[in-house]
Structures are given as structure tokens and as C-alpha cells.
Amino acid sequence: MEELYTLEREVGRGSYGVVFEGHMSRTGHRVAIKRLPCSNPESVELYLQELWAMRATAKTHVNVIALHSCLLQTGPGTLKPLNPGKLPLRLVESVLKGRVGGAQQGQDRTVKSFNLRRTNSAPRLQDKTNTTQARAKVQDKATSNHSLTPKRSPNRARKRSSQTTSEQKEPLRCLALWLVMEYCDGGDLNQYLLSRPPDPQRNHDVVLQLCSALAFLHGLGIVHRDLKPDNVLVCVTPTGPAIKVADFGLSKMSACVVNGDPTRQHFSSTCGSDFYMAPEVWGGLSYTAQADIFSLGVLFWAVLERITFMEEGSNQEQLGAYVCKGRWLMPLGEALWENADLQLCIPMKSRRVPPPPGPGMCSLLVDMLASDPDARPSADQLEARVLSALEEDSC
Missing domain, CATH: 1.10.510.10 (Transferase(Phosphotransferase) domain 1)
Known part of the structure; x- marks a missing residue:
């Protein structure tokens, strides 16, 4: 089922990610949405540990933060919901190999565009953050578009020979994990x-x-x-x-x-x-x-x-x-x-x-x-x- 998450404002920023206040547009339920950019294997390992621990605790204790859902960002406009109990294999591979698979240098940014288009039944994020954050997003767009937009090699012909779908398909890139959690209005x-x-x-x-x-x-x-x-x-x-x-x-x-x-x-x-x-x-x-x-x-x-x-x-x-x-x-x-x-x-x-x-x-x-x-x-x-x-x- 499609769910639209709307980001309202940034409420926290640390060494590894950014936390936004948001809500589920369909229900109006307020949530905290944490973006964890998958830029290096060391950070990815920490993210997987956090995801695993939050799934283990589920929503069974009133004094432990509850995880509602987890989304994997695989492109500038693509989110993929992760099934409960499963880890994204591409990220596990990144930790084991010591490098982020399918990543391009400079592709990661702390904040990317949040107007993510729906693909299939994947959720979307819509940005309604404040003007300052909007400016940061616009400034970042110029560099992120440069690194994320595929470019044709100058020595390659315009018409390519027939190839199978698997040969044409680019490796799946894991740009970020998005954790949707319960929102705490009292701060830390x-x-x-x-x-x-x-x-x-x-x-x-x-x-x-x-x-x-x-x-x-x-x-x-x-x-x-x-x-x-x-x-x-x-x-x-x-x-x-x-x-x-x-x-x-x-x-x-x-x-x-x-x-x-x-x-x-x-x-x-x-x-x-x-x-x-x-x-x-x-x-x-x-x-x-x-x-x-x-x-x-x-x-x-x-x-x-x-x-x-x-x-x-x-x-x-x-x-x-x-x-x-x-x-x-x-x-x-x-x-x-x-x-x-x-x-x-x-x-x-x-x-x-x-x-x-x-x-x-x-x-x-x-x-x-x-x-x-x-x-x-x-x-x-x-x-x-x-x-x-x-x-x-x-x-």
C-alpha cells in the first residue's frame, strides 16, 4: 500500500544522519524520520546494527523507541520498503567487502531532494521543510544532479547493439536508509x-x-x-x-x-x-x-x-x-x-x-x-x- 510521508522540519543532526519531524499524509500521524546516508561501509555497519536492534525490540516496550518502518533509497527518486526480518543484501555486502557497492564518488550528500517519485508501490517522501533547508536543498541539487545523472561516453555510438535486460541494468545503488519511528515531542x-x-x-x-x-x-x-x-x-x-x-x-x-x-x-x-x-x-x-x-x-x-x-x-x-x-x-x-x-x-x-x-x-x-x-x-x-x-x- 502506498504511503506518503511528509517531512516538516529538521529536528536533529549528528555524525551519521539527520532526523526530521514528519507525518503520514494519509492518517496525519506524526513520526520521526531518520535519514542515514550509505556513503561508507563503516557507517553502513552502524546503520544495520541500529536497524537490527530496533527490529528486535519491535514495539513491545513503552520505554524503548518504536520503529514503524524502514525504507531503502536506491536512487534519487526511488524508495523501496524493507520487509520485516530482512536486511538489504547490498548493504550487507558493502560491510563484508569494505566498499559501497554501485556507489559513485561524490554521490552522497547529507540532504538530498525529498520530493521522491513513487515507483510501483514504494512510499514517497514529500519535503515541507523550512526556507533555510530548502535553500540548502537547491544548492545541493546542482552537485547531486551532476553526480547522479548518467552520462553517455563521448566515444560511444548513439545506437547500441541489442543487449539483454540484465546486461543493461545498472548495479543497485543504496543511497540511504530511512527509518520511520515514533516521534517524541519532549526532545532528549x-x-x-x-x-x-x-x-x-x-x-x-x-x-x-x-x-x-x-x-x-x-x-x-x-x-x-x-x-x-x-x-x-x-x-x-x-x-x-x-x-x-x-x-x-x-x-x-x-x-x-x-x-x-x-x-x-x-x-x-x-x-x-x-x-x-x-x-x-x-x-x-x-x-x-x-x-x-x-x-x-x-x-x-x-x-x-x-x-x-x-x-x-x-x-x-x-x-x-x-x-x-x-x-x-x-x-x-x-x-x-x-x-x-x-x-x-x-x-x-x-x-x-x-x-x-x-x-x-x-x-x-x-x-x-x-x-x-x-x-x-x-x-x-x-x-x-x-x-x-x-x-x-x-x-
């Missing part, structure tokens, strides 16, 4: 919390929902590996914020779940964001799903005490805990890697707004931020530990 966790007055009950709701999301992901064998406020989205509801874990580009599959517990598969690649990485990741050691627990501990501490920092070259506040080294801030994971016996000062300040976490939550945060991964609680224990700590602190 930084934007949502820091734009509102401190509220202890709201903070507790955020922490509990993140516990539930991580237990669900680890139960499926998914290790996120990049938990941070930027990758937590918020839907505003009449009953409060609905927290959604998102961005699975760095996620990996742990070994199968046995008796409800994920086995301790080890990973070796160093990835994540500095202020949230576990000590073992900082040190280049092999690590397990327990690295996610450390990242969540940093996030919990920052949310409960409203601790923020600004990275060098940025004037945007971000939620995150840290260690002070003179006039410099050091990520907790780095500090604990250098000194495993370092005693963290939780709460960071005795007089804060909102009130600092009580003894129960302080004790839990110390456990989550332990240098030894085995000393940290597992994801399926975390929610019960948080509820117990909050009950203890309310007495």
Missing part, C-alpha cells in the same frame, strides 16, 4: 529536564523508566553501549514523561539469555561517550553488559542531583557526573580506571535543589559506579533496588 533528556524546574518526583519517574528499559534490552541480549542523555528521548503525556531509550547504532548482541539472565559475553571495541563510559572501557579491557549499568549510574546521579557540565567548545549544558581535577573535569570512568580505590563523593554537594539523594540511593549509586563490573547490580535487579532505595529514603 537534556532538553526536557533542564528546561523545567527541578522536580524530585519527575526525576524518580525518569530513573524507574530507564531501569525498566535496560532490563528489557538486556533480557533480549542487547547491550546498548552508548547510554547518555542525548540518546534518551521524552514523550510528554498528561500523566508525566514517557522515557524512550533510542539510538542503537553502537549496540551489540550479547549471548543468548539463559534462565532469564544474559550470559557474560565480552566485547572489546572501545566505544561510547567519554563522560558515561565505564572504567573497563576506558582502559581498553574486554567488557560485558555491566558497562551499561555504569553508564546508567552516571546518568542517574546527574538526574537526581541535576549535575551538568559543558564540553570544551560547546555552550550547551549536559547532564553528567564527573570528578574535579583542579580546574578541569574528568569523566568518572577515566578517574576510576586511573584509581580503582577512588571514593566518589555522593551526593556531590550537600545543599542542592532538588534535595540530594538519600542514603538508600547514594548506596545504590556507589554500587552502580563500582570499578569492578561484577560488583554492580544486574539490569534485572536494578528496578527493585531503586524502588527499595526510594522507599528507604522516604521514611
Whole structure:
């Protein structure tokens, strides 16, 4: 069935892609549409990991972002819907061979024309982004048309000899993946919390929902590996914020779940964001799903005490805990890697707004931020530990 997606405006841009607010024209349902340009095999591998993880989670947990559909852009005006459970073989081949098959140098751009014509029953995207983005599109059109329009070789005759259809057919080019996801109107966790007055009950709701999301992901064998406020989205509801874990580009599959517990598969690649990485990741050691627990501990501490920092070259506040080294801030994971016996000062300040976490939550945060991964609680224990700590602190 044909579906027309209309892009309204750009809402986010990162190292790998662009996210637009849009809607399904037939139903008016608002969605987020993420464009991932398939320009190199390293990026393609991350995209396939994200697609795989989002398909694995399906739409079965309220605190994990839902994927509605995935489209493959094979030409400047062609979109092909991907069937559930299948991966585009051309992109898999790109990862295995280390090069993007059928690609031409300079064919990729961060933003291309979104007035994509319908072919067969494929969906379409219609652009209604703002004037600034429209200008960028027009400027880009001059270069993208040059690289995407086939040209006849000057030494080739106008009339070609008869050839079979397969000989005339050009290799399928995979220009981009388009992920159509649920739209979160509250932005990311930084934007949502820091734009509102401190509220202890709201903070507790955020922490509990993140516990539930991580237990669900680890139960499926998914290790996120990049938990941070930027990758937590918020839907505003009449009953409060609905927290959604998102961005699975760095996620990996742990070994199968046995008796409800994920086995301790080890990973070796160093990835994540500095202020949230576990000590073992900082040190280049092999690590397990327990690295996610450390990242969540940093996030919990920052949310409960409203601790923020600004990275060098940025004037945007971000939620995150840290260690002070003179006039410099050091990520907790780095500090604990250098000194495993370092005693963290939780709460960071005795007089804060909102009130600092009580003894129960302080004790839990110390456990989550332990240098030894085995000393940290597992994801399926975390929610019960948080509820117990909050009950203890309310007495």
C-alpha cells in the first residue's frame, strides 16, 4: 500500500544522519524520520546494527523507541520498503567487502531532494521543510544532479547493439536508509529536564523508566553501549514523561539469555561517550553488559542531583557526573580506571535543589559506579533496588 510521508522540519543532526519531524499524509500521524546516508561501509555497519536492534525490540516496550518502518533509497527518486526480518543484501555486502557497492564518488550528500517519485508501490517522501533547508536543498541539487545523472561516453555510438535486460541494468545503488519511528515531542533528556524546574518526583519517574528499559534490552541480549542523555528521548503525556531509550547504532548482541539472565559475553571495541563510559572501557579491557549499568549510574546521579557540565567548545549544558581535577573535569570512568580505590563523593554537594539523594540511593549509586563490573547490580535487579532505595529514603 502506498504511503506518503511528509517531512516538516529538521529536528536533529549528528555524525551519521539527520532526523526530521514528519507525518503520514494519509492518517496525519506524526513520526520521526531518520535519514542515514550509505556513503561508507563503516557507517553502513552502524546503520544495520541500529536497524537490527530496533527490529528486535519491535514495539513491545513503552520505554524503548518504536520503529514503524524502514525504507531503502536506491536512487534519487526511488524508495523501496524493507520487509520485516530482512536486511538489504547490498548493504550487507558493502560491510563484508569494505566498499559501497554501485556507489559513485561524490554521490552522497547529507540532504538530498525529498520530493521522491513513487515507483510501483514504494512510499514517497514529500519535503515541507523550512526556507533555510530548502535553500540548502537547491544548492545541493546542482552537485547531486551532476553526480547522479548518467552520462553517455563521448566515444560511444548513439545506437547500441541489442543487449539483454540484465546486461543493461545498472548495479543497485543504496543511497540511504530511512527509518520511520515514533516521534517524541519532549526532545532528549537534556532538553526536557533542564528546561523545567527541578522536580524530585519527575526525576524518580525518569530513573524507574530507564531501569525498566535496560532490563528489557538486556533480557533480549542487547547491550546498548552508548547510554547518555542525548540518546534518551521524552514523550510528554498528561500523566508525566514517557522515557524512550533510542539510538542503537553502537549496540551489540550479547549471548543468548539463559534462565532469564544474559550470559557474560565480552566485547572489546572501545566505544561510547567519554563522560558515561565505564572504567573497563576506558582502559581498553574486554567488557560485558555491566558497562551499561555504569553508564546508567552516571546518568542517574546527574538526574537526581541535576549535575551538568559543558564540553570544551560547546555552550550547551549536559547532564553528567564527573570528578574535579583542579580546574578541569574528568569523566568518572577515566578517574576510576586511573584509581580503582577512588571514593566518589555522593551526593556531590550537600545543599542542592532538588534535595540530594538519600542514603538508600547514594548506596545504590556507589554500587552502580563500582570499578569492578561484577560488583554492580544486574539490569534485572536494578528496578527493585531503586524502588527499595526510594522507599528507604522516604521514611
